[in-house]
Amino acid sequence: MTRARIDWFCAAALVLGLAALVLKFADGTQPAGPFEIPVIAAALVGILGLSAWFVRRRAGGQWRTLILLAVVALGVVAALRGLYAHGLAGQAAAGYWAFILAIWALAWRGIDGLAEMQPLNPNAARALGILVPALFGAWLLFLWEVLVAGFAIPQVLLPAPSTIGVRFAGSLGILWEDFNQTFLKAVLAGYAMGCGSGFLVAILADRVGFLKRGLLPLGNLVSALPIVGVAPIMVMWFGFDWQSKAAVVVVMTFFPMLINAGAGLAAAGTQERELMQSYGAGYWQTLFKLRLPASLPFVFNALKINSTLALIGAIVAEFFGTPIVGMGFRISTEVGRMNVDMVWAEILVAALAGSLFYGLLALIERNLTFWHPSYRRSR
Secondary structure: OOHHHHHHHHHHHHHHHHHHHHHHHHOOOOOOHHHHHHHHHHHHHHHHHHHHHHOOOOOOHHHHHHHHHHHHHHHHHHHHHHHHOOOOOOOOOHHHHHHHHHHHHHHHHHHHHHHHOOOOOHHHHHHHHHHHHHHHHHHHHHHHHHHHHHOOOOOOOOOOHHHHHHHHHHOHHHHHHHHHHHHHHHHHHHHHHHHHHHHHHHHHHHHOHHHHHHHHHHHHHHHOOOHHHHHHHHHHHHOOOHHHHHHHHHHHHHHHHHHHHHHHHOOOOHHHHHHHHHOOOOHHHHHHHHHHHHHHHHHHHHHHHHHHHHHHHHHHHHHHOOOOOOHHHHHHHHHHOOOHHHHHHHHHHHHHHHHHHHHHHHHHHHHHOOOOHHHOOOO
C-alpha cells in the first residue's frame, strides 16, 4: 500500500471515529456517561493530528507519527474505560466497534511510521527496534482484551489477557515450582547432555568414516519419531521424576546437533584446508583452528532449534507421568478443572522462558560469529 493510500485510509479512519459518536447515540442504547468525554477528546486530537499530517509544512514525519500514537493511546484508554468502568462489556453496540476500527486504522499508520524511522544514533536505533515490536504486541493484547470483553466470550473458551495477568500474579509460587521442575531441571539437564553428546559424536563421526555413513541416516530416522511415542517409554525406563523428561530432551536434541555439527565441520572451504595442509597442519590443528570456527553458525543453528524442542519435549513428556509439579502436569490438570486462565499462565511462563533462552543463545552467537556474512552491515 502506497503512502498516499495509507493517508487516505487514516482520513477514512477519522471519519469512521466521528461516525462512531453518532452511532453511539443513534442505536438506541443509553449513553455511557463519561465514556463519551475521552472519545470526543480523541476525535478532536485526531482532527488536529491529521490536519498536521496533510499540511506537510506544519509538521515533520516524526511529529505526525507521535501525534497519531497519542491519538491511539487516548482511544485505547477510552475503549477500556467504556468496557469496564461504564458497563459496555458484553453490550457494546455498533458505535463502539466503529470506534475500535478507527483506532485500529490510526494505530496501523502510527506503528508503520515509527518503523520507518532511521535514527542516526545506534542506541536510539536499537531502542526503536525493541519499541516497534513491543507496541505491536501491546496492540494485539488490546484487541484480544476488547474482543473477549466486548463479545462476552466465555472464559472457558478464551480468557482475557487481564484475567490471565491476575491469575499469573496470584500464582507466582506455583508457577515458580513448575518452572523449576520442568525448565531448570529437565530442560537444562537434557539440553546440555543432548547437545554436548551430539557435538562430540559429530567430531567422532567426522574422524571415523563408517560412523558418518551410518549415523546420519539413523539421525534422520530418529528425528522423525513422534514424541508421544518416545515419552511413555522414557517414563517407564527412568521413572516419574525429572530424569525421564531429561531423557526425552536428550533424544530430541541429540540428532539435530549431530546433523548440523556434521554439516558445519564440512563447511570449511577447500582452499583453506589446502592452505593448512601446506603449512604442515595435522588433523587436530586443522580442526581447532579452521573447521570448528567455520562450523559455529551451524552449531548455533542447532542450539537455537533445540532450545524450543527441549521445552516442548519436557512439557509433553510430563503428560505421561510426573510428580504433582511441573508445567506439563499443571496444564493437563487445570484443563480438566476448566481453569483455563491457569493454563494460559503456564503457557506464558513457557513462552517467556523459551524466548529468553533463545535470545541468550542468539546474543552469544552474535558475539562469537560476528565475522559471518549474515551479521555484516553495509556502511
